[in-house]
Amino acid sequence: MFDVYACFYTGVLLLIVGSIATVIGPGVKDPIIRTINTEVPAIGISLILLTYNHTVALLTYIAASLIIMMILLRAVVRLEELEADV
Amino acid sequence: MVVPVPDVVSPVVVSLYIPAIFTGLLVGLIGLLGIAFQKRDIHVLILTDIVGLGMLIIVAAVGTDLAEALILPGLVVELAEILAISELLMSREMRKMDKKVDLIPVPLNLNMEIFETAPVFFAVILVAYGAFLSGFTGGAVAGAGILFYLISKIYRGVPSDIWEGISATAVVVWCLWLIGFLLFFAAPDYWLLGLFLAAFGLFIEVAYKAGLIGVIGREEFKRGKE
Known part of the structure; x- marks a missing residue:
């Protein structure tokens, strides 16, 4: 039985908890840990999104978050190769 | 003034509305506080992602089809925003340090034989499946196909002038979407034509936008060739 309230x-x-962990979690001085x-x-x-039955939105969000992850990791790695202090 | 909720909205959605709105506001606030106390640019970029999540929940809390339709452009805009800001950040640093790094830094050597034969096959399948889906989702799928094709071709030199033509086409196709949308109101009898114009205009537009990620790096390709 799918419990809507438990899922939500x-x-x-x-x-x-995740957004607090991203802002002040342990080890977030490293940009890669913050990205993960x-x-x-x-x-x-x-x-x-699953609770609200937004199927198309959920699928597109999974794809978009994957691409955002790739963009962020690419930016982090490139900036580290530059040895830039940002 | 209390606005009555229509009967068609399910009671579950109504009961979850207030907690969802507060969660969205709280997450947005946490993200913005993080940005306010942060001095390094790359960290601010990562925290922008968190603020975007807060926006998504507030839209999703309405729980109707309209909310779902509004989440999709929100996602695409967020993607484009993060992409543009990260490119800006990197090109500024490169200009400051006067150094160059790989366009896509990977720990492996990507110059493998499979990247000469497989990309066409994968790109065709993804674009065909995207055309079948149509709309935003199809655009994202087809865009991933085009992107995969371009990335695997980087090592053999990318024809950078083709991209300028593609970006011009994407804008023209955007007009198809507008015409389709107008048809719904101006001539409701032709709703099927309007629907297809809107769906496929949007499909081609989003596919090209995703495939155009390389356009921003065009100057770097030119610099790399010299």
């Missing part, structure tokens, strides 16, 4: 509040919990931490709220928002 798990999503909310993951979202809030953004995956936790991404799972939370996927659960919330």
